[in-house]
Amino acid sequence: MRIHSSMLAVPAILLSLGILNGCGRKAERTNEVVAASAARLPLDPLDPAWAEAPGHVEKLILQDLVEPRLMKASTPEILVEALTSGSEIAFRLSWPDEAVNDLPGAGRFLDQCAVQIPRAIEADAPAPQMGEAGRPVEISFWRADWQASVDGRKDNINALFPNAAIDHYPFEAKPLDPGSSDQKEMATRYAPSQAVGNRRVGPRETPVEDLLAEGPGTLSPAPARISRGMGVRTKEGWAVVIIRKLPEGLTPRRRSAVAFAVWQGSEQEAGARKMRSGWVPLALRAAK
Amino acid sequence: MARVYNWQIGREMSYWYPGNRPQRQFAAVFDTNKCIACQTCTLACKTTWTSGKGQEYMLWNNVETKPYGSYPLAWDLNLLKDLNGGKWNGKTYEGQTIFESAAAGERVQSWRPKTEDYSYPNVGEDDCAGAVDYGMSMDLPHMNWFYYLARICNHCTYPACLASCPRGSIYKRQEDGIVLVDQSRCRGYQECVKGCPYKKVYFNPMTGTSEKCIACFPKIEQGIQPQCFVNCIGKIRMAGFINTPDKAQAENPIDYLVHLRKIALPLYPQFGLEPNVYYIPPVHVPPPFLRQMFGPGVDAAIAAYRNSANDPDLAGLLSLFGSSEMLMTKWKRQGETVTGSNDKGQPMVSIPMKEPVFIRPAYDKLYQITRTNCP
Ligand code: SF4
Numbered sequence: 095m096r097i098h099s100s101m102l103a104v105p106a107i108l109l110s111l112g113i114l115n116g117c118g119r120k121a122e123r124t125n126e127v128v129a130a131s132a133a134r135l136p137l138d139p140l141d142p143a144w145a146e147a148p149g150h151v152e153k154l155i156l157q158d159l160v161e162p163r164l165m166k167a168s169t170p171e172i173l174v175e176a177l178t179s180g181s182e183i184a185f186r187l188s189w190p191d192e193a194v195n196d197l198p199g200a201g202r203f204l205d206q207c208a209v210q211i212p213r214a215i216e217a218d219a220p221a222p223q224m225g226e227a228g229r230p231v232e233i234s235f236w237r238a239d240w241q242a243s244v245d246g247r248k249d250n251i252n253a254l255f256p257n258a259a260i261d262h263y264p265f266e267a268k269p270l271d272p273g274s275s276d277q278k279e280m281a282t283r284y285a286p287s288q289a290v291g292n293r294r295v296g297p298r299e300t301p302v303e304d305l306l307a308e309g310p311g312t313l314s315p316a317p318a319r320i321s322r323g324m325g326v327r328t329k330e331g332w333a334v335v336i337i338r339k340l341p342e343g344l345t346p347r348r349r350s351a352v353a354f355a356v357w358q359g360s361e362q363e364a365g366a367r368k369m370r371s372g373w374v375p376l377a378l379r380a381a382k
Numbered sequence: 383m384a385r386v387y388n389w390q391i392g393r394e395m396s397y398w399y400p401g402n403r404p405q406r407q408f409a410a411v412f413d414t415n416k417c418i419a420c421q422t423c424t425l426a427c428k429t430t431w432t433s434g435k436g437q438e439y440m441l442w443n444n445v446e447t448k449p450y451g452s453y454p455l456a457w458d459l460n461l462l463k464d465l466n467g468g469k470w471n472g473k474t475y476e477g478q479t480i481f482e483s484a485a486a487g488e489r490v491q492s493w494r495p496k497t498e499d500y501s502y503p504n505v506g507e508d509d510c511a512g513a514v515d516y517g518m519s520m521d522l523p524h525m526n527w528f529y530y531l532a533r534i535c536n537h538c539t540y541p542a543c544l545a546s547c548p549r550g551s552i553y554k555r556q557e558d559g560i561v562l563v564d565q566s567r568c569r570g571y572q573e574c575v576k577g578c579p580y581k582k583v584y585f586n587p588m589t590g591t592s593e594k595c596i597a598c599f600p601k602i603e604q605g606i607q608p609q610c611f612v613n614c615i616g617k618i619r620m621a622g623f624i625n626t627p628d629k630a631q632a633e634n635p636i637d638y639l640v641h642l643r644k645i646a647l648p649l650y651p652q653f654g655l656e657p658n659v660y661y662i663p664p665v666h667v668p669p670p671f672l673r674q675m676f677g678p679g680v681d682a683a684i685a686a687y688r689n690s691a692n693d694p695d696l697a698g699l700l701s702l703f704g705s706s707e708m709l710m711t712k713w714k715r716q717g718e719t720v721t722g723s724n725d726k727g728q729p730m731v732s733i734p735m736k737e738p739v740f741i742r743p744a745y746d747k748l749y750q751i752t753r754t755n756c757p
């Protein structure tokens with residue numbers, strides 16, 4: 095459910111996100127995304143270690159480069175907290191979202207978020223909306239249904255439609271030994287995206303996917319997995335931790351940039367229909 | 383938006399991409415007068431392509447009873463309401479196509495079906511447009527009517543599914559105009575599901591990508607008609623390729639029926655996609671209903687079809703429907719024999735226009751017995 099801006103005086107959301115932070119400590123707020131040093135990067139968004147992380151509230155704006163797009167803003171802003179271990183960086187993203195949307199289906203859409211960082215640190219960052227040709231951006235992308243799968247949702251139609259009754263799948267017919275290569279081969283024939291290694295829904299080891307982009311419409315799988323993550327429901331919405339390899343060249347003396355995107359399933363957001371940020375400076379805070 | 387020419391609406395129109403007609407365009411003619419809604423086509427497709435997990439609800443081919451049937455629910459009604467009629471001036475459509483009426487931020491005007499809209503594949507089945515009371519059915523012509531509309535993807539010249547995808551994951555093959563979803567690029571945004579006015583792209587909730595009719599392209603590549611064509615009990619279908627009207631060839635069966643004899647018409651041409659499945663309209667349905675569905679050519683098409691008994695060429699070509707599983711891209715009538723041939727001109731089938739009839743006397747004088755006509 096979208097929270098209308100009229101319902102959201104800015105101090106109110108800071109207060110609520112402060113509580114969401116789950117600590118008695120007064121939350122530190124910064125003008126940019128600052129990753130504080132930590133010996134351990136907590137994957138669990140509810141881990142008390144997140145209390146040590148500085149937070150930055152970033153207003154979200156409409157994706158406005160590519161049609162089809164949203165014309166009315168939904169998610170107003172996002173709280174980003176960050177920690178670094180020196181070799182990895184962890185972001186904790188939290189945003190208000192009343193409804194859980196984690197069931198894929200026709201006309202059903204999923205809650206999602208993404209963190210985008212330029213591959214190379216340059217004086218001027220590439221175009222904030224997905225980078226540009228020759229100047230790629232690295233994207234770590236989390237989706238609520240992948241989280242549900244990691245959390246134990248079964249890989250069958252009844253997990254999505256509890257009352258579905260299925261008479262028969264040809265690849266589960268008697269003469270085929272379950273799990274045999276013949277049986278798997280036949281099942282794949284009826285799952286074309288799986289056959290070409292692009293199964294977008296289904297069993298996952300991690301709810302996060304690594305992607306590269308060089309401009310809108312160019313999103314493609316990254317050659318290596320550098321991110322992991324975990325999302326949980328909070329009282330207000332979602333809190334998602336994404337931990338990834340420290341961006342190339344990012345040191346306490348040298349900043350990079352980071353951008354975020356959020357999709358609300360209940361608003362039928364997917365792909366180009368999203369709320370996003372511009373580039374936000376990304377700094378590492380030297381260990382004390 | 384680019385400007386392209388759409389011959390079905392007799393004018394230029396706006397489209398998301400510049401015009402790029404394929405070398406050849408897959409096309410089909412369906413004779414609605416012969417369909418019996420046996421759904422053999424539906425099952426032929428289902429068992430071939432959509433028996434997988436997440437495909438349970440998908441009907442790349444479906445047959446719905448008009449006026450009340452629709453799958454997904456109200457697919458056409460919803461859009462017709464949004465388009466608010468749309469006016470023809472003779473053969474020229476003066477209303478807006480779905481590309482021209484797209485709201486700011488959208489590429490096409492469209493609506494998005496909900497999961498539940500796919501729950502009633504046979505809603506309205508065999509329902510008449512009015513009650514049949516008091517022995518009305520005994521009188522001819524019948525006052526009330528329904529007919530069967532078999533539907534597959536139209537492999538449109540200007541596909542809205544293709545235009546809607548922000549990733550360019552849908553493509554139209556140059557060699558035959560078949561429209562496909564690239565299963566390695568699709569990220570399941572469902573923009574095509576929303577964009578296609580015929581609602582012929584389906585989201586697979588178990589693989590997370592969108593899937594659609596592929597016109598059995600592996601068969602087409604071998605010169606064989608698709609599954610829903612060769613399995614059709616009513617022999618209502620013929621597959622082939624269509625040219626633009628200025629290049630129509632009399633020897634091409636689709637060109638002959640669509641362009642030269644004009645008895646087969648596109649489905650909702652006013653949407654602006656130049657769909658490539660052409661329907662011979664049902665002869666018993668009130669023309670205003672049919673004009674809305676098939677455009678202004680309905681009356682002439684019905685008159686020509688009704689006259690086909692006195693029109694040996696038309697009758698001959700219509701009898702080629704369902705006569706061979708092979709694609710027949712050329713045809714010829716010689717006297718009482720009709721021949722369908724492939725691209726190379728090799729005959730695929732030759733049939734008599736009238737099946738020979740033998741009437742056997744009930745009493746067999748030779749054996750001095752009376753026979754019944756049971757086989
Ligand atoms: S009928 Fe729909 S799915 Fe098929 S090509 Fe046309 S727009 Fe695309």
Ligand code: SF4
Pocket residue numbers: 416417418419420421422423424445530532613614615616617618
């Ligand atoms: S198989 Fe032929 S006759 Fe039967 S429903 Fe399909 S189109 Fe109609």
